Amino acid sequence: MMSQRRRVLRHDDRGVAAVELALVLPVFLALVFGGIDLGLAFREQIMLRNAASNAAAYATVQPCDLTGSTGVTYRATNELQNVGVLAPSNVSVAESFTDSGGSPLAGTACITAYAVTIKVSADYNLLTGHLLGLFGVPVHLPVSGSETVRIDR
Numbered sequence: 001m002m003s004q005r006r007r008v009l010r011h012d013d014r015g016v017a018a019v020e021l022a023l024v025l026p027v028f029l030a031l032v033f034g035g036i037d038l039g040l041a042f043r044e045q046i047m048l049r050n051a052a053s054n055a056a057a058y059a060t061v062q063p064c065d066l067t068g069s070t071g072v073t074y075r076a077t078n079e080l081q082n083v084g085v086l087a088p089s090n091v092s093v094a095e096s097f098t099d100s101g102g103s104p105l106a107g108t109a110c111i112t113a114y115a116v117t118i119k120v121s122a123d124y125n126l127l128t129g130h131l132l133g134l135f136g137v138p139v140h141l142p143v144s145g146s147e148t149v150r151i152d153r
Contacts, residue, residue: 033128041124041141044088048120049145051076055093056118056147063151064110066095076120088122088143095119110151119146 055076058065065071073093080088097105097113105113121144129139 052118052120052147056149059116091122117148
C-alpha cells in the first residue's frame, strides 16, 4: 500500500523538454535569423557605399558624364552586378551638385558645381520578413550608401 501511494505522489516529467523546446525554439530562431539579416543588410550597405565612392571618384574628374556606357551610373551599377552572392537588385543612382556654400544647383550644374554627391540605394530582401511577415516584419528594407566629393577643376 505504501509503494502505491509513493508512485501516485511522484510527478511525471516526461514531455517537459518537448514543451520547453516548442516555446523557446521560435524565439531562438527569430533571433538567429534576425542576426543573420542584420549582418547581410550591413554588408549590402557597405557594398552600396563602395559603389557610391567609386562612382563619386569618377565624377570628380568627369562630372558631366552621368549616363552611358562609361558614366557615373554605369560605374555604380556595374560594380554591384559583378558581386556573385546576394547582389542587390533594383539599384538606383542619384547625383546632386552643390556650390562652394553647399547650396544645391539645378540644370547643367556639372559645369559650375563645386561638389557632387552620389547616392546609391537598393532594397534588401529580409530572410525574417518571409518567416515573420504575419507579425508585421517587413519583407524589404531600403538600404543606401552615399559619397560627397569635391570636383577637380
